[in-house]
């Protein structure tokens with residue numbers, strides 16, 4: 001049956017109904033399973049497999065690659081576990097990898113690891129499809145679009161076609177967009193990778209990661225990596241994540257509407273500069289974002305005039321938690337420069353719109369901006 005994406009999110013990964021069984025079976029807590037005789041079958045030891053992961057993996061695969069056959073999903077303990085699993089399992093000493101130079105701030109840590117293992121790492125910005133120029137002879141292209149925290153967008157199809165023409169694999173970090181915002185595999189990628197900690201699960205109460213692989217062969221290496229490093233999600237986290245998928249469309253729709261309303265309100269403020277939101281028609285990324293995204297995400301970035309100004313704004317906002325991370329039902333924001341590592345100004349704010357009533361959220365932000373300017 002062909003369904004809309006809200007219906008798909010509600011039913012994703014659910015087993016066939018069975019009398020007296022719950023719709024979504026509860027978390028299976030097991031380090032090992034009854035296993036007499038030859039150690040074969042789907043469930044042997046808890047680091048290798050778990051029925052709660054199986055259902056979640058099915059669900060994420062249905063959202064990331066609806067209707068595509070042969071696709072396999074592997075869930076991880078965190079987004080970084082998933083990112084590292086792809087980068088470290090697919091390349092060998094002597095290979096070249098192309099990374100964005102404006103991606104998530106822990107990516108340079110993986111870069112250091114790759115270089116220690118003898119992998120050549122090339123970097124280029126996300127905007128303007130600048131990674132194209134670095135592809136010659138590369139084994140793997142890593143894309144992060146929209147990029148965190150600068151919100152630049154690149155043309156995934158164009159980059160994937162060029163990478164494949166040269167024999168490279170393509171991975172896309174889909175964390176900011178979520179599968180309801182963008183489907184990297186349909187745009188040509190071999191891997192859709194994400195932190196499920198953010199918008200996918202959306203309540204700011206668990207860490208999770210996943211890799212959706214185009215083929216079983218690619219998935220086998222990623223799954224083997226998970227077994228070797230043991231970066232497995234707990235059954236409770238996996239179950240909570242699956243439970244949260246049912247509201248993914250509702251949450252995403254409200255978050256994106258709130259992010260756009262905020263971006264519009266911020267655009268009218270004299271003290272706000274460097275405003276970025278791919279959903280804003282005047283944003284430099286809007287054209288390509290509209291072609292490859294179905295929703296533009298919950299994150300809005302902007303500059304306030306300096307560190308103190310930004311800190312006053314964060315302290316004044318009542319409906320906005322001063323916290324890192326993004327994609328939660330509760331709005332949050334942070335002065336990103338406090339971590340170091342990102343090429344941002346001292347007054348740069350990464351704002352994540354939650355699901356509050358739009359008018360309340362916009363009013364709170366405008367009031368906090370007024371108070372911060374005094």
Ligand SMILES: Cc1ncc(COP(=O)(O)O)c(C=O)c1O
Pocket residue numbers: 078079080081083104144148173175176194195196197207208209325
């Ligand atoms: C784009 C992106 N990728 C990966 C990660 C890592 O995810 P996690 O914190 O779940 O390890 C993050 C975290 O903020 C992120 O923003």
